[in-house]
Amino acid sequence: MNITQLNFCKPEPADGPALHALIKRCPPLDTNSVYCNLLQCSDFAQTSIAVKSADGGLLGFVSGYVPPGRLKTLFIWQVAVAPECRGQQLAKRMLHALVRRVSADKGIAYLETTITPGNQASEALFERFFNDLSAPVETSVLFSKEQHFNGQHEDEVLYRAGPFIVQQSDTMQNSTTQTH
Template sequence: MNNTELNFCTPEPADGPALYELVKRCPPLDTNSVYCNLLQCSDFAQTSIAVKSADGHLLGFISGYVPPARLKTLFIWQVAVAPECRGQQLAKRMLHALVRRVSANKGIAYLETTITPGNQASEALFKGFFNELSAPVETSILFSKEQHFSGQHEDEVLYRAGPFIVQQCGAMQSNTTQIH
């Protein structure tokens, strides 16, 4: 994807079906129901981010939420980038934009996500991002293959980074950027 204008925005309920289609194009992500995606784009919109092309096509999405028991934490649920946009740092740019927005609105100081062992792309993305935040990171198994998944799914390793302080001034240039 070259010289395409991208809009980093808060998702809207109408983005739910497009999110479902995007996730289907992004193995190994788990597809959820369209209804779940509608909830991600409505009830969890303030803690999620969508990236759309100039013509409104959904090219990237990060879903997240603030766990009720950890109000200073943003939990990243899924990161999806359209295949034609990969290799251009879009996921990291979405993470930066989302963390800046949620930190400004909710005062988060911690970021959590789970990654299955061997998912090298997610490990590289989050380790690089945590390094840029200068945030200490702890890992532990959140959901185990045997105990929680009856051996049918790999462990989900929790990565918890923080505390960190997000620089708000000058860090976000614009909601619209060019991708080359």
């Protein structure tokens, strides 16, 4: 699928069911309830981004939030890209658009995410993204397989990048439309 005409926007509550369907199509992402996805599209809309096709179909989504007590940090919870849109740097473009917006709105200077060991796609995405930001990165186990998941889930490794300064105009959005 050629994804040249896209709408990068804040999600709306009505996007919750489409987000649920998108995440189901994006293993190994953990699926949550539709209710959780509704909250991502409403309560976390200011720190998340949706990408829609010209006909309004949801093609990508990045959910994030500002953790209490770390007001200069944006935590990226999930990055989902429709399978037919992969290989076109949509995930990185969404991250750039979201960080640009949230940095301008909230003064974000740090970005955090967790990745399970061996998730090569996420590791490569965030390595490229952190390089784009010229941000130093620290890693540590945030939630361990044994201590937090009773051996039922791999470790969640925290990646913390920053401080960084976001350029408010860059070339990552070429051939796309962006709305706020």
